[in-house]
Structure formats: C-alpha cells, structure tokens
Amino acid sequence: MAALGDDREDRALWRRWRDTTDLTAAEPDALALAAYAEGRLDEAAAEVVELWLAEHPESIGDIVAARAIGQRPPRLVFNNIVAHASELVPGSENVVAFRRPAVSSWRNALAWASIAASLVLVSFGGFSMGSSAYANLSGTSVSDGSSVDSPDNTGSIDTYFSDDSST
Amino acid sequence: MAEAANLEALIRGNKAEWDGFVRRYAGLILSAARGTARPGTELEDIVQEVFTRLCKDDFRLLKTYDAARAGLSTWLTIVARSTARDLQRRRQAPTTSIDLVPEGMLGVTAEPQEKLRLPDVLLSPRQKLIVTMIYERDMEVTEIATALGIDPQTVRSTHHKAMLKLREHFANEEKNEKTK
Known part of the structure; x- marks a missing residue:
C-alpha cells in the first residue's frame, strides 16, 4: 500500500498551498507544548498549538519525543557532564558548614594555662x-x-x- | 519516571536539591538533545546549555513550570530540544562581512512581493498539521497517529478532507482566472 505522501499531485497541491500562506500562529510556550504532548489541552488550546506546529514543522519532533518518554531507557551520563551542571549552582545558605565541636570553657582555660606554665618553666630553666x-x-x-x-x-x-x- | 524533584527547594537555591535534579534528569536531557543534535555538535555542550538556561536569572525558566499542566519529564524534553535547536542555530548562523556583499544587493526593494493569501479557514489547524507532517516531515500515518494520539484512520480521513478542500479551492481559483 502506497504511503499518503507518495501522491505527486497531492504533494504539488500542498506545496502550492504552503507557498501562498503566511505564518500567523503565535508561538506557544514550552509548558503548552508539553501539555499538548500529554493530551491535556482542551480543543481550542490544542488548535493554537497545532496551527503553530503546522507552521513550524521542525518542532513536530519535540512532540513525538515528549510522547515517547518512558518508552526508551534513560541514557547513561558521563560524570563530567553531571559535575559541570552541578557547578552551575553554588553552595547555598541552607547547607550547614562544618563546625568544630564546642570545647568547654574550663578545658579551654586549662589548655591556655598549661601553655603559659610551659613557657614560664622553659624560660626559667633556660635563664637558670x-x-x-x-x-x-x-x-x-x-x-x-x-x-x-x-x-x-x-x-x-x-x-x-x-x-x-x-x- | 518518578517526578520526585523538590522544585520549591530547588528554586530557592538549595544546592543539594539542584545536584539531585541534575543527576535525575541529565540522562533524559541528553536523550532529548541527541534527537536534535547535528553531526559534529557536542552533546555535552547542549546538556550544559539546557541546565544553564534552567537556572539562569534566578531559575526564571524553571519557575515557569507548572506541575498541574504537564509532567516535568515532558516539559524538560520540550525545553531540551528547543534549547538544542537554538544553540545550533546560533553556532551555524552564517555571518558575511558587509564589505563582501555587492552594493546592489544591499538596496531595499521598493516593491514588496505580494503573496496570494489563502482564506485562513480553508484548512483546520489539525488538517494543516497533518498535511505538514505528511509532506514536510515525510512521516508515516502510524507515526502521525502516535504523535497526535489519534487513530491512523483519522489521520487518513483528515488528510483526505484537507486535499479535497485544497483541490476545490485551487480549481475555483483557476476557473475565476479564466473568466477574467
């Protein structure tokens, strides 16, 4: 059985029609296209998308690809791609920075006193x-x-x- | 695919959420970009461009996503492919120095070329889309049916009605020209 597009006369007719029509459709946003791909738009909204797709056939593949999600296994991604993309957002305030464990004040005082005593002893010994x-x-x-x-x-x-x- | 991304935390700039988002959707974006990439284009650059676009200007694009209207994976596929096309268009945009263009070609034509306007209502948007898919994209009936989520027989009948309208319109047009 011949495909629909094989008819030369019909193809010539379509070309003639295409060459005499202006682009009129407003570009839908990505969310409208995604909703169309999922069949979530009402008839009026779907017509707006279909009119734009007819005038921008390079985007028809986007709808086909969006509908095919889940039918293909996810691709493996190299670590460097993930690493570079992660670097786009720097560390946020929500991330708790590393903190040294708190030391009690008496231990802190004892440590400084020990250091001072050591210095005194060493100085005295050296002087003697x-x-x-x-x-x-x-x-x-x-x-x-x-x-x-x-x-x-x-x-x-x-x-x-x-x-x-x-x- | 589970749409588990915590987008609210992500667009507040939570680094851990962003990292999780990148790990979860990098494969999907890579697949989507691969479908549009021309030979010689670095897929890594496209993926990077998509993520850059998503987080640019304080996540402006990501903030436009609405889970009530479409799935995140579907939306990301559309965004990824559109970004890939834009990137390739930018990179392959021909640039010619104005000095190399002959002076005659720089002039603006005084008389704009008139285009014969067809009635806007001649074909419905669905009919326009289906004939475009058939003749512009050379898609098979089953592919069109899958893409539009309709029955293959509906594709055939819609095409048939569209061609009847076009034949009738152009036949009338030729008849009118002969009578003038």
Whole structure:
C-alpha cells in the first residue's frame, strides 16, 4: 500500500498551498507544548498549538519525543557532564558548614594555662642554665686571669711546668 | 519516571536539591538533545546549555513550570530540544562581512512581493498539521497517529478532507482566472 505522501499531485497541491500562506500562529510556550504532548489541552488550546506546529514543522519532533518518554531507557551520563551542571549552582545558605565541636570553657582555660606554665618553666630553666653557665665560666676566667696576670703569682706557672716536668 | 524533584527547594537555591535534579534528569536531557543534535555538535555542550538556561536569572525558566499542566519529564524534553535547536542555530548562523556583499544587493526593494493569501479557514489547524507532517516531515500515518494520539484512520480521513478542500479551492481559483 502506497504511503499518503507518495501522491505527486497531492504533494504539488500542498506545496502550492504552503507557498501562498503566511505564518500567523503565535508561538506557544514550552509548558503548552508539553501539555499538548500529554493530551491535556482542551480543543481550542490544542488548535493554537497545532496551527503553530503546522507552521513550524521542525518542532513536530519535540512532540513525538515528549510522547515517547518512558518508552526508551534513560541514557547513561558521563560524570563530567553531571559535575559541570552541578557547578552551575553554588553552595547555598541552607547547607550547614562544618563546625568544630564546642570545647568547654574550663578545658579551654586549662589548655591556655598549661601553655603559659610551659613557657614560664622553659624560660626559667633556660635563664637558670644560662646564669649558672655564665657563673662557672666567669669564675674560671677570674682564677685563670689572676694566675696569669698577677706578677705575684708567677710561681704558679713554674709550679705548673715543674709539676709537668716532674711527671 | 518518578517526578520526585523538590522544585520549591530547588528554586530557592538549595544546592543539594539542584545536584539531585541534575543527576535525575541529565540522562533524559541528553536523550532529548541527541534527537536534535547535528553531526559534529557536542552533546555535552547542549546538556550544559539546557541546565544553564534552567537556572539562569534566578531559575526564571524553571519557575515557569507548572506541575498541574504537564509532567516535568515532558516539559524538560520540550525545553531540551528547543534549547538544542537554538544553540545550533546560533553556532551555524552564517555571518558575511558587509564589505563582501555587492552594493546592489544591499538596496531595499521598493516593491514588496505580494503573496496570494489563502482564506485562513480553508484548512483546520489539525488538517494543516497533518498535511505538514505528511509532506514536510515525510512521516508515516502510524507515526502521525502516535504523535497526535489519534487513530491512523483519522489521520487518513483528515488528510483526505484537507486535499479535497485544497483541490476545490485551487480549481475555483483557476476557473475565476479564466473568466477574467
């Protein structure tokens, strides 16, 4: 059986009609087209959509595709497509940001007190060690100086050499 | 498909809802865009354009959706295909430098071409749509019936009545021209 569109005479007649008609239909919005695809429009509203579709045949496929939803399995989507689309909306105020768990005030005070005590102890220990080291060094240098610089104490060198020579 | 998207929370800018929406409908949008994509067009770009359009200007487009009028999947399919066509049109729009156009072609024709107007009521919108689907889109009767949700026999009879009207109209027109 021949298809309806195979008749050359009818096709020529349609072309003649198409070439002599103006575009008159107002463009329906996406919601009206979707409602039409689902058969939810009343006759008057459906006629408006049908008139526009007749003048914009490239959109007829939209109705066919919308009616075919559910008849085809959903396509797998690459993760990068989903990731890029997700990035279009930044994080909102409704999202609770990460917060550190609250620490009780006495533990906080204890921690700061421990740090302060450690600093005091380290400072005191360092000062004590420094002082005793200085005292030791200064004590040695004084005795050495007296043995070397004092003219009355020349015997000590002799003693040293004599002791050394004696050994 | 379950229309489980919490659109109210989504259009308030809830990031988690948006992420869920993207995961749930990216496949559907990809399928819809694939049907209109010309060879060489990046499907990823089309999907991205659809989602951009949905959330642009504080979700202006998404706010126009009304669940009482149509299903979300159906509406998204229409939006996706229309966006895909717009994107491809923008990318393939021919641009010619004005310097390359001959001067004679830049002039505006003084006499507009008159078009023979047919009576608006000659064919009903349904008849116009069916003959357009047959001759412009080369669709089969069963495809048309499925697309319009009507019986194939109704498609045939509607086409038949439309062609009778056209034949009669043009026959009368030729007769009038001969008598002038």
